[in-house]
Amino acid sequence: MKFIIKHLSKSYENDLVLKDIDFTFESGKIYGLLGRNGAGKTTLFNCINRDIKRDSGELSMEVDGIERPLTPEDIGYVLSTPTVPEFLTGREFLKFFMDIHKDKIGDMKTQDEYFDYMKVAYTDRDKLLKDYSHGMKNKMQMLINIIAEPNILLLDEPLTSLDVVVAEEMKELLKSIKGGRITIFSTHILDLALDLCDEIVLLAGGVLETVDKANLDNDEFRKKIIQALKDDDPDIRPAYDMNAEYVSTADVPAGARKQPETEEGTDA
Amino acid sequence: MLKTLKISFGMKNTYRVNTILYGLKQIPLVKELLPAELYGVRGLKIFASVISVIVEIFSALGGKAIYFALMVFLPAGLISENSHGILGMPDPADGFLFVFVILTIAGAIANPYMFDTGRNNYYGVVLMNMNAREVALVDFWYKIFKLVIGFMIFGIFMGLQLGADLWILILMPFFAAGVKLIGATFPLSYYEKHGKRRDSKVIGMLSVFIPLTLMGLAYGFLWLGIIIPKMVCVAIMVAGILLGLLSLKKILNFGYYREIYREILLETMNVRVGSDRLRTQATRKVISADTSITSSKSGLEYLNELFIRRHRKILWTASNRISLVALAVIALVLIAFAFFPEIKGGVNEMLMTSLPYMLFVMYLLNRGTGFTEALFINCDHSFLTYPFFKTPAAILKLFRIRLWEIIKVNLPPAVIIGAGLALILFMSGGTDNPLNYGILFVSVVGMSVFFSVHYLTIYYLLQPYTIDAEVRSSMYKVIMGVTYLVCYMGIQVHLPTFWFGIACIAFSVLYFIVSMILVYRFAPETFRIRT
Numbered sequence: 001m002k003f004i005i006k007h008l009s010k011s012y013e014n015d016l017v018l019k020d021i022d023f024t025f026e027s028g029k030i031y032g033l034l035g036r037n038g039a040g041k042t043t044l045f046n047c048i049n050r051d052i053k054r055d056s057g058e059l060s061m062e063v064d065g066i067e068r069p070l071t072p073e074d075i076g077y078v079l080s081t082p083t084v085p086e087f088l089t090g091r092e093f094l095k096f097f098m099d100i101h102k103d104k105i106g107d108m109k110t111q112d113e114y115f116d117y118m119k120v121a122y123t124d125r126d127k128l129l130k131d132y133s134h135g136m137k138n139k140m141q142m143l144i145n146i147i148a149e150p151n152i153l154l155l156d157e158p159l160t161s162l163d164v165v166v167a168e169e170m171k172e173l174l175k176s177i178k179g180g181r182i183t184i185f186s187t188h189i190l191d192l193a194l195d196l197c198d199e200i201v202l203l204a205g206g207v208l209e210t211v212d213k214a215n216l217d218n219d220e221f222r223k224k225i226i227q228a229l230k231d232d233d234p235d236i237r238p239a240y241d242m243n244a245e246y247v248s249t250a251d252v253p254a255g256a257r258k259q260p261e262t263e264e265g266t267d268a
Numbered sequence: 269m270l271k272t273l274k275i276s277f278g279m280k281n282t283y284r285v286n287t288i289l290y291g292l293k294q295i296p297l298v299k300e301l302l303p304a305e306l307y308g309v310r311g312l313k314i315f316a317s318v319i320s321v322i323v324e325i326f327s328a329l330g331g332k333a334i335y336f337a338l339m340v341f342l343p344a345g346l347i348s349e350n351s352h353g354i355l356g357m358p359d360p361a362d363g364f365l366f367v368f369v370i371l372t373i374a375g376a377i378a379n380p381y382m383f384d385t386g387r388n389n390y391y392g393v394v395l396m397n398m399n400a401r402e403v404a405l406v407d408f409w410y411k412i413f414k415l416v417i418g419f420m421i422f423g424i425f426m427g428l429q430l431g432a433d434l435w436i437l438i439l440m441p442f443f444a445a446g447v448k449l450i451g452a453t454f455p456l457s458y459y460e461k462h463g464k465r466r467d468s469k470v471i472g473m474l475s476v477f478i479p480l481t482l483m484g485l486a487y488g489f490l491w492l493g494i495i496i497p498k499m500v501c502v503a504i505m506v507a508g509i510l511l512g513l514l515s516l517k518k519i520l521n522f523g524y525y526r527e528i529y530r531e532i533l534l535e536t537m538n539v540r541v542g543s544d545r546l547r548t549q550a551t552r553k554v555i556s557a558d559t560s561i562t563s564s565k566s567g568l569e570y571l572n573e574l575f576i577r578r579h580r581k582i583l584w585t586a587s588n589r590i591s592l593v594a595l596a597v598i599a600l601v602l603i604a605f606a607f608f609p610e611i612k613g614g615v616n617e618m619l620m621t622s623l624p625y626m627l628f629v630m631y632l633l634n635r636g637t638g639f640t641e642a643l644f645i646n647c648d649h650s651f652l653t654y655p656f657f658k659t660p661a662a663i664l665k666l667f668r669i670r671l672w673e674i675i676k677v678n679l680p681p682a683v684i685i686g687a688g689l690a691l692i693l694f695m696s697g698g699t700d701n702p703l704n705y706g707i708l709f710v711s712v713v714g715m716s717v718f719f720s721v722h723y724l725t726i727y728y729l730l731q732p733y734t735i736d737a738e739v740r741s742s743m744y745k746v747i748m749g750v751t752y753l754v755c756y757m758g759i760q761v762h763l764p765t766f767w768f769g770i771a772c773i774a775f776s777v778l779y780f781i782v783s784m785i786l787v788y789r790f791a792p793e794t795f796r797i798r799t
Contacts, residue, residue, distance in 0.1 A: 013304035049655065052799055072655030083650040083735065087555045087578045099567045100656055126559065130552050
């Protein structure tokens with residue numbers, strides 16, 4: 001199974017955030033998505049999840065060699081700040097979700113089996129979600145997203161604000177469910193990415209590129225990633241020119257990508 | 269000090285200019301014309317600066333002009349002429365002076381100028397570490413300056429019309445400044461003595477209550493013809509100026525501006541920054557904690573039923589209360605008919621011409637906005653991150669369920685009011701055309717359904733909230749404003765109930781059909797979290 005992005009572009013006014021992205025993700029792998037602040041990671045996720053309209057491009061799934069358009073049901077999206085429906089209890093949230101997906105879930109377990117799997121305490125299961133702690137909300141969100149067994153699991157900085165125990169549980173969980181699906185994991189923590197992910201993908205200069213580990217040791221690999229990120233400064237991203245032809249930044253020498261300071265810039 | 273003045277003004281101006289530019293960017297159509305880098309465009313900035321200066325001058329002078337005209341000049345002129353003077357008719361010029369003196373003292377208690385500050389000063393003192401004493405004093409002196417100039421111009425202009433002496437009129441602005449100076453020393457002394465700000469509900473209420481009482485006394489005594497003689501007023505004014513000068517020492521030597529300033533500014537900033545968060549918290553609080561609430565349904569019906577039951581307080585409880593009040597009002601009117609039959613004619617005529625008024629009433633009573641806000645903050649902000657919730661089938665099915673639900677919640681009061689109006693019409697003498705009873709009833713119910721449809725449709729078509737429950741859609745704000753305005757204007761309109769009722773019913777039906785088409789066509793695309 002493959003998730004294929006073709007010619008994906010998105011700009012905000014004059015700022016071209018995603019620049020004609022072509023990329024193929026393969027199932028069974030966790031992709032660590034790295035990028036500078038403002039590089040467009042959340043924009044990319046929002047485009048994939050159809051939360052915002054993309055300017056152009058196609059998103060498709062290739063299953064058993066047959067390509068078809070991406071559907072909302074293909075995606076599970078876990079946000080960094082867990083959002084749960086506060087007026088439901090954990091159990092009701094789960095029941096509702098299972099109702100909705102009963103035709104699609106192959107091996108439906110009982111509610112308590114799911115709670116056990118997620119290590120949700122007995123006393124919490126029938127509490128309103130508005131009274132859940134941050135970590136508990138996060139677990140619920142993760143649980144809901146993985147029961148439906150989506151083909152693509154998008155995770156936007158999911159572990160950063162969790163306590164170490166829950167974070168470790170989540171990491172193990174992600175590793176255990178990576179088979180048969182594509183997991184894309186956005187983070188700012190390099191160690192976490194190196195530890196958890198099978199591939200490191202950079203979002204830099206508006207395009208996606210894999211950082212090839214080849215035969216580098218961890219330290220060299222780390223340096224290579226940081227250098228590649230350093231070369232991309234979203235704050236001096238060139239203005240979007242409708243008529244210009246864009247080339248992947250991977251083809252341009254690092255130094256050449258920086259824009260010379262404009263006259264207004266030096267005035268200030 | 270001069271440097272602080274310059275920076276203070278610069279910041280205030282920048283803040284205003286950016287607010288104006290941001291405002292321009294929110295206007296549909298205009299925003300398409302503006303460049304993306306509008307905050308850096310020189311021409312636009314100059315344009316906004318000019319507006320900013322005009323606003324500053326207008327607010328400085330305009331406020332003083334209105335104050336003088338409405339609070340001092342008019343009452344002094346009017347009351348003096350019509351006074352029921354125990355001690356004879358006071359001279360309007362003396363009345364003018366008397367009211368001015370009392371109101372100025374009241375004004376200094378209500379707003380002593382010191383520490384009444386804005387966000388630009390927050391940035392200066394808290395973020396940029398400017399000298400708090402200088403910022404506070406620059407702010408204070410500037411307000412005093414505006415006060416003196418404004419009072420000088422309008423005091424002299426209006427005072428002369430009433431025949432007051434010019435030298436007294438020239439004294440007036442300085443007296444006002446002196447009283448403000450005296451007023452400013454109180455919070456300073458208190459802080460020195462107690463090490464904290466005098467800030468409590470009691471003080472807050474007193475600083476409203478005392479000035480209002482003084483104002484009432486001033487007008488009251490003027491009306492009775494009892495005023496402080498001119499020369500005593502002048503003596504008070506001179507004393508005010510002298511004491512004001514003495515107060516300078518305290519104001520200039522006070523050593524804790526920084527502490528007070530930072531305290532106040534941090535507090536006010538927290539309140540402002542947190543307004544969305546506060547609304548969210550308040551909305552979360554209305555969720556019923558009653559664990560016995562359950563539902564035997566499944567899927568989206570299950571979700572909806574639990575939502576409605578756990579939000580009973582802001583939906584059904586509110587609606588039931590409105591129903592009860594409506595019943596009581598109707599009963600009172602009917603009882604009044606029995607005791608005062610002479611009012612029947614007027615009421616009857618009103619019912620036959622003032623149906624547009626009901627538009628505003630039904631607008632106020634509708635629970636639609638509370639419903640959609642709770643829907644987003646407690647429910648949709650979460651579900652809209654799940655793909656299954658955003659499939660056209662789910663969006664439209666839930667829309668239907670919710671529409672029916674919100675119509676139901678608003679229906680009982682509407683039915684009671686509609687039936688009540690028809691009953692009152694009958695009891696007040698009836699009508700030639702019996703169709704009017706039906707029209708009254710159906711149009712009121714129609715209005716209720718219209719508002720229910722309206723709010724939910726707008727919510728689905730514009731979905732104005734970001735994930736933090738901040739409203740980020742200028743279109744949404746515009747539509748909400750226009751809705752209010754149109755309903756409010758209904759108060760002024762007198763139309764035959766028959767025709768207005770028919771038009772209302774027709775419009776409601778048409779609106780319902782158009783809404784359904786729009787929602788079915790566009791909501792699957794538009795019902796998304798704003799980013």
